Structures are given as C-alpha cells and as structure tokens.
Amino acid sequence: MPATILLIDDEQGFVDTMAKRLGKRGLTVSTAYGGEEGLKLLDNDRAIDVVVLDVKMPGINGIDVLKTIKAAHPLVEVIMLTGHATVESAIEGMKFGAFDYMLKPCDMEDLISKVGEAYEKKDAQETKIIEARARHIELRRGD
Amino acid sequence: MSDVHYYHGLAKSMMFTIVLVSFTPLMLITLIAGYQYSVAYKEKIVDHLREIVLKHDQSVDSYLEEKVAELQVLADVEGVLSFRNEESLVRLHSALVRRHGGDFVDLGLVNSKGIQVAYSGPFKLQEANYTEAEWFKAVKKRQVYVSDVFLGLRGVPHFIIALRLEADGQEWVLRTTLDFIAFNKLVEDIRIGETGMAFIINREGEFQTTPRRDMTAEVPFLRQLASGMHLNTGLVRGRATMVTAVNPSTGRDTIFVTSLIKNGDWLMVYQQDESDAFSALNQARNLATVVLLLGGIGIAVMAYLMSKRMARKVEMSDLEKEMMNEQVIETGKLASVGELAAGIAHEINNPVAIMVEEAGWIQDLLDEGLGVDDNNREVQRALTQIRNQGIRCKDITHKLLSFARKIDPTVKPVFLNELVQEIVDLCEQRSKFASVHIETSLSGSIPQVAASPSELQQVFLNLINNAIDAMEPGGGNLDIKTRNDDGMVMVSIEDTGCGIPKANLQRIFDPFFTTKAVGKGTGLGLSIIYGIVNKMGGEITVKSAVGKGSIFSIRLPTACSAGLEPEKDKPVGDPNSDSLV
Numbered sequence: 001m002p003a004t005i006l007l008i009d010d011e012q013g014f015v016d017t018m019a020k021r022l023g024k025r026g027l028t029v030s031t032a033y034g035g036e037e038g039l040k041l042l043d044n045d046r047a048i049d050v051v052v053l054d055v056k057m058p059g060i061n062g063i064d065v066l067k068t069i070k071a072a073h074p075l076v077e078v079i080m081l082t083g084h085a086t087v088e089s090a091i092e093g094m095k096f097g098a099f100d101y102m103l104k105p106c107d108m109e110d111l112i113s114k115v116g117e118a119y120e121k122k123d124a125q126e127t128k129i130i131e132a133r134a135r136h137i138e139l140r141r142g143d
Numbered sequence: 144m145s146d147v148h149y150y151h152g153l154a155k156s157m158m159f160t161i162v163l164v165s166f167t168p169l170m171l172i173t174l175i176a177g178y179q180y181s182v183a184y185k186e187k188i189v190d191h192l193r194e195i196v197l198k199h200d201q202s203v204d205s206y207l208e209e210k211v212a213e214l215q216v217l218a219d220v221e222g223v224l225s226f227r228n229e230e231s232l233v234r235l236h237s238a239l240v241r242r243h244g245g246d247f248v249d250l251g252l253v254n255s256k257g258i259q260v261a262y263s264g265p266f267k268l269q270e271a272n273y274t275e276a277e278w279f280k281a282v283k284k285r286q287v288y289v290s291d292v293f294l295g296l297r298g299v300p301h302f303i304i305a306l307r308l309e310a311d312g313q314e315w316v317l318r319t320t321l322d323f324i325a326f327n328k329l330v331e332d333i334r335i336g337e338t339g340m341a342f343i344i345n346r347e348g349e350f351q352t353t354p355r356r357d358m359t360a361e362v363p364f365l366r367q368l369a370s371g372m373h374l375n376t377g378l379v380r381g382r383a384t385m386v387t388a389v390n391p392s393t394g395r396d397t398i399f400v401t402s403l404i405k406n407g408d409w410l411m412v413y414q415q416d417e418s419d420a421f422s423a424l425n426q427a428r429n430l431a432t433v434v435l436l437l438g439g440i441g442i443a444v445m446a447y448l449m450s451k452r453m454a455r456k457v458e459m460s461d462l463e464k465e466m467m468n469e470q471v472i473e474t475g476k477l478a479s480v481g482e483l484a485a486g487i488a489h490e491i492n493n494p495v496a497i498m499v500e501e502a503g504w505i506q507d508l509l510d511e512g513l514g515v516d517d518n519n520r521e522v523q524r525a526l527t528q529i530r531n532q533g534i535r536c537k538d539i540t541h542k543l544l545s546f547a548r549k550i551d552p553t554v555k556p557v558f559l560n561e562l563v564q565e566i567v568d569l570c571e572q573r574s575k576f577a578s579v580h581i582e583t584s585l586s587g588s589i590p591q592v593a594a595s596p597s598e599l600q601q602v603f604l605n606l607i608n609n610a611i612d613a614m615e616p617g618g619g620n621l622d623i624k625t626r627n628d629d630g631m632v633m634v635s636i637e638d639t640g641c642g643i644p645k646a647n648l649q650r651i652f653d654p655f656f657t658t659k660a661v662g663k664g665t666g667l668g669l670s671i672i673y674g675i676v677n678k679m680g681g682e683i684t685v686k687s688a689v690g691k692g693s694i695f696s697i698r699l700p701t702a703c704s705a706g707l708e709p710e711k712d713k714p715v716g717d718p719n720s721d722s723l724v
Contacts (some may be wrong), residue, residue, distance in 0.1 A: 011493050011496070011497060013497045013500075013501075013532070014497045014500055015501040017497065017501055017503075017504050017525070017528075018500050020504060020506055021503055021507055022502065024507055056576055056577075058575045058576055058578065059578070061576070082491035083493075097674055103493055104492055104493075104495075104496040105492075105498075105500065106496075106497035108503055122717065
C-alpha cells in the first residue's frame with residue numbers, strides 16, 4: 001500500500017506541480033500552503049503517513065511546525081525541504097525528530113525513495129505497536 | 144579636511160610652538176647667566192684695579208718715606224759738619240749712589256740764607272741761591288719737605304727732599320734730588336690692556352710723572368677731578384676711589400681709579416677705557432650674541448622644516464584615513480549584502496525549484512504522450528509557469544545587482560521616496576520571514592535631496608537590517624516616514640524592537656561597537672552610516688526606549704540648498720502616495 005503524503009510549502013506553484021507528479025506515481029497527496037493549514041489538515045486526516053515540510057515559511061516556520069507535528073502525531077514521519085542557506089535549520093530539525101532532509105530543488109526519484117523509507121519506518125513502528133498491544137491482550141487473557 | 148589652509152595653519156602653529164618652547168629657555172638662560180656673569184666679572188675687575196692702585200700707591204709712599212728716612216739717618220750720623228766739608232759730602236754722595244743706584248742724583252747743604260754751601264752732583268750748583276725756591280720756604284715751616292716735580296735752576300724735571308737741621312744755633316737744610324726717571328718707573332710700569340695707565344698729579348693737576356702719552360687735553364678734567372677729590376672729605380688713606388666718566392680727550396667712557404699719596408699732596412690716578420677694561424666681558428657678550436643668533440636661526444629653520452614635514456605627514460595620514468574609510472564603507476556594504484544573502488538565496492531558490500518541478504512535470508507528460516487527455520494544454524501551462532518564474536529570478540538578481548555595484552560617492556539630486564521604496568522591496572523577503580511588517584508613509588511633497596544614491600542605499604539598508612534584527616524573534620512593525628522638516632528632508636525609521644539601553648546609546652555610532660555575538664556583526668554599520676550622513680551635510684539622531692523600540696531620524700539637505708539643479712525627468716512622487724507595503 002503506497003504512502004499518503006502531505007506537502008507543506010508557501011510556494012503554491014511548487015506544491016501544485018509536485019502534488020501532480022507524485023499523484024502520477026500512485027501516491028495519495030494532500031497539499032497545504034502554510035504551517036497552520038498543514039497542521040489542521042493533519043489533525044483531520046489520520047491517514048497521512050509522511051509530511052514533506054519546507055523549513056523557511058512566513059508565519060509559523062518549519063521547525064515550529066515540526067515540533068507541533070511530533071508532539072501531536074509522534075508516528076507521522078517528516079522530511080524537511082530546504083534551500084542551501086538553511087541546511088543548519090534542517091539539521092536542527094532532524095534533532096527534533098525529522099526523518100531526513102532534502103535540498104530544494106530535489107530529484108523526484110530520491111524524494112520518492114525517501115518517502116518510501118519513511119513510510120516503511122512508520123509502518124514497522126505501527127506494526128510493532130500492534131504486536132505489543134496483541135501481546136498485552138494475550139498476557140491479560142493468558143491465565 | 145583636505146583644505147590647504149588647514150595644513151598651512153597646522154604647520155604654522157607647530158612652528159611657532161617649537162620656536163617658542165625652544166627659544167624662550169635659551170633666551171632666559173642667556174640673559175640671566177649673562178647678567179650674573181657680567182656683574183660678577185665687573186666686580187672682580189674693579190677690585191683688581193683698586194688692588195693694583197693701592198699696591199702702587201703704597202710702594203710710592205714707601206719709596207718716598209724710605210728716601211726721607213735714608214737722609215735722616217745720614218744727617219743723624221754724620222752731622223752738619225761733615226756735610227759742610229765738600230770732600231766728605233762727595234764721599235757720602237758717592238756711597239749713597241753706590242748703594243742705592245742712581246736714586247740720589249745729588250746732595251747739597253744750604254744755609255739759612257738759602258745759599259748752597261756744599262754740593263755733590265753732576266750739576267754746577269755751588270753757591271746756588273735758593274732763597275726764592277718754594278721748597279726752601281716750605282722747609283722753613285716743616286722739618287721735612289718733599290717737593291712737587293719742578294724744573295728748577297737746572298731746567299730738568301726733578302723733585303727734591305729737603306731736611307732741616309740745627310747745629311750750633313744755626314739752621315741748615317740738607318737737600319737731595321731724587322732720580323725722576325727711576326721714580327717714574329714706579330708708576331709707568333702699571334699697564335693693563337691697551338689703554339690702562341697710571342700717573343700721579345698734584346693738587347693743581349700738574350703731572351708728577353710722565354704719562355705714557357700726551358695728555359694735555361685731559362689736564363683741565365684731571366684738575367677738576369683732583370680738586371673734587373680733595374673736597375671729598377670721605378677720602379681716607381688706604382682706599383681707592385673709582386669714578387666712571389667720559390674722558391674729554393677720547394670721548395669714551397673711562398674708568399678713573401684714584402688714591403691719595405704723600406699725605407694727600409699727590410693723587411695717584413689710574414685710568415682705562417671701560418671697553419678695554421671689560422674687553423673679556425664684551426668678547427663673552429659678543430660670543431653669546433653670536434651663539435644666540437645662530438641658535439635662533441637654527442631653531443627657526445629646523446622648526447620650519449620639521450613642522451612642514453609633520454604637516455605633510457598628517458596630510459598623508461588623513462588621506463590614508465579617508466581612503467581607509469572608503470574601504471570600510473565598501474566592506475560594510477558587502478557585509479550588509481551578505482546579511483541579505485540568506486533571504487535572497489531562498490528567494491531565488493524558490494522559483495528555481497518551481498522551474499525544476501515544472502520541467503519534470505513536462506517530462507512526465509511527454510512520457511505519457513501529448514495526445515492523452517489535455518496533456519498538451521498542461522504542457523503550455525507549465526511552460527508559462529517556467530517563464531514567469533524565470534522573470535521572477537531576473538527581477539531579484541537585478542535588484543541585487545543595482546545595489547552591489549561599486550559605491551559612487553558623487554553627490555547628486557536624489558528622489559528619496561524611490562530610493563527608500565527600492566530598499567524596502569529588497570528587504571521584503573527578509574522581513575517576511577522575520578514576521579516584520581514594513582509600513583511606509585512617504586510624503587509626496589518632499590523635494591529632492593543632495594546625496595550619493597549608492598551611499599544612501601547603504602544607509603537605509605543598514606538601518607532596516609538593524610531594525611529587523613532588533614525585532615527578532617517574534618517580529619513587529621517597521622514604520623518608514625519621509626517628510627519636510629524646516630528646509631531639510633527628514634526620514635525616520637521606527638521599529639518596535641528590543642530598544643537600546645541608555646548606556647549604549649552614547650556609543651552606538653562608535654566604530655566596532657556591537658552588542659551582537661562575535662562573528663555576527665562588525666560594529667561598523669552605524670559608524671559608517673554616521674560618516675556618510677555627516678559627509679552629506681545631514682545629521683542622524685536616535686531615540687530609544689528599552690522594550691519599546693527605537694527611532695532613527697536622518698535629516699538631509701535638499702538638492703536646492705546644496706546648489707544642485709534638481710532633475711526634472713522623474714516624477715517627484717505620487718501626490719496621494721501614502722502607500723502601504
């Protein structure tokens with residue numbers, strides 16, 4: 001099952017085209033043109049697995065959005081997108097729990113493979129959680 | 144600063160200071176030491192002269208006393224009888240001559256009637272009648288008489304010692320003639336310098352010795368001097384008196400040292416031209432004058448050359464400083480451009496990313512085939528988007544290029560509103576990400592200002608950058624206003640940032656003063672701004688409250704007041720231009 005992606009960037013043209021291209025490759029893509037809009041979408045749509053997030057945005061910047069996502073939805077993986085000048089902030093973002101970062105403009109194949117990895121990680125984590133939960137139930141019943 | 148007069152004035156004041164400081168002590172030392180020296184030296188000379196005169200006056204006195212005593216001894220031992228006998232008189236005289244050199248020229252015995260009854264000597268004076276001779280009259284009254292110099296019967300200047308004797312109720316006078324030349328030697332030998340000489344005069348001012356040169360012209364003066372001496376009752380034996388007067392014969396200042404001898408009958412006079420007596424002193428004075436003069440010239444020349452060189456050095460270093468200032472401004476500009484770079488990079492990167500995505504999208508569509516669905520139209524849209532983004536990139540680079548070109552300090556009329564707007568546009572991206580809201584209210588009625596556009600750009604860019612920094616993090620409002628202000632144009636930049644503490648307010652325009660972390664700021668920005676605004680004849684002021692924000696106000700002279708023709712080809716501004724950005 002392919003990943004469901006949320007794209008957050010203040011550049012509308014970039015977000016739209018990227019969404020179309022990812023969609024062509026069989027991914028389910030939602031878009032948001034700012035941090036607040038993205039967070040709202042994330043709250044409403046539990047199906048989102050991976051967020052692709054621009055670091056430098058007016059309003060709430062990428063790092064703050066990341067912190068909020070990690071607090072509210074710890075399992076959702078975040079890939080940071082950045083221009084060269086803000087690599088430091090992308091690295092800082094990884095300290096706050098981002099899965100990886102990519103330089104803008106990015107290669108489509110690389111992005112898809114990174115998204116795939118992130119999705120696998122999330123999937124594995126979720127599987128482990130389900131297993132743990134199942135074991136817990138077994139233990140309770142196992143008398 | 145480049146004013147030639149300034150450096151001339153500098154050189155002049157340096158020169159005067161050097162001359163004054165070095166010449167004054169030299170002058171003081173010369174004058175004080177010279178005065179002390181001359182006083183001491185004169186005293187010494189005068190004492191020396193007195194000493195000489197006294198010594199000689201004693202030796203003259205003792206010479207005379209000795210001769211008188213000699214004669215008295217002779218009279219006491221031999222008695223009148225032995226003098227009356229011509230033969231024994233000759234014997235006695237020859238004995239005297241043998242033992243005393245030629246001092247006793249002759250020897251004679253005169254009876255109470257003034258007739259010389261016995262005589263021994265080179266002249267034929269037997270039976271000579273001395274009744275009328277002054278000395279004969281004088282010796283009648285006194286026991287011993289030493290005469291003045293006179294010609295007498297023989298017609299040769301001489302003087303005698305007469306001694307009254309009594310024997311067998313009769314009075315006799317023993318007389319002897321003293322050698323005038325030998326006596327003369329006693330005083331003639333006193334010679335000091337070129338004009339110093341001594342002689343003896345009597346009460347009437349007649350010479351008792353032969354002076355070294357003809358002194359007939361001085362006789363009246365000397366007579367007056369002599370009589371003056373005698374009137375002066377304060378004169379005591381054993382003390383020489385000194386008078387400085389103009390010698391009538393030479394017309395020069397002359398020193399006269401006088402002393403009474405022979406119980407006040409004679410006056411020993413020593414005279415010397417003052418200039419001669421103090422010749423060593425005068426030489427010293429001349430030497431000092433020459434040294435002072437040469438030293439003064441040396442000091443003046445050195446002071447002139449040195450001050451000129453110093454002034455030139457100052458001029459050079461000022462020039463260097465000015466060049467350095469220009470370099471610093473250039474560096475500061477680069478620094479402010481660097482600060483912009485982060486924002487700019489992002490700004491350029493965004494359209495580039497879009498173009499890359501669109502290109503990839505076209506590739507995707509081409510792979511699918513243009514005939515499918517409305518792929519053809521989609522490609523058209525993508526191409527338009529790429530073109531639009533390319534134009535966006537071009538705009539950004541042009542804005543940056545127009546700023547980064549070399550600073551041209553030429554002052555010309557500038558439309559301030561346009562310039563402010565340009566900078567605001569340039570900072571837009573940065574302010575957007577820093578959540579700073581820039582508001583401009585530009586007065587449409589302000590005249591053009593006289594300024595260098597590229598330097599003004601830097602002023603505003605620095606101030607806006609500073610304001611945005613001050614509002615980090617959290618953002619705020621930045622108000623930029625232009626308006627007329629009493630014949631000048633006022634620009635104010637007001638932020639709602641952290642403000643500047645009072646202690647720092649004094650120092651913010653100092654070079655290298657910064658509150659930013661090491662490596663984050665050079666501390667040059669505001670000092671460069673200050674320099675630029677001052678150079679243009681404007682002024683910059685700042686008001687700040689900690690926690691509330693700061694207002695930087697710049698007043699700039701108008702192009703008209705600076706004597707520049709305002710440019711007409713551009714609009715002075717939209718009349719209802721109070722625009723919001």
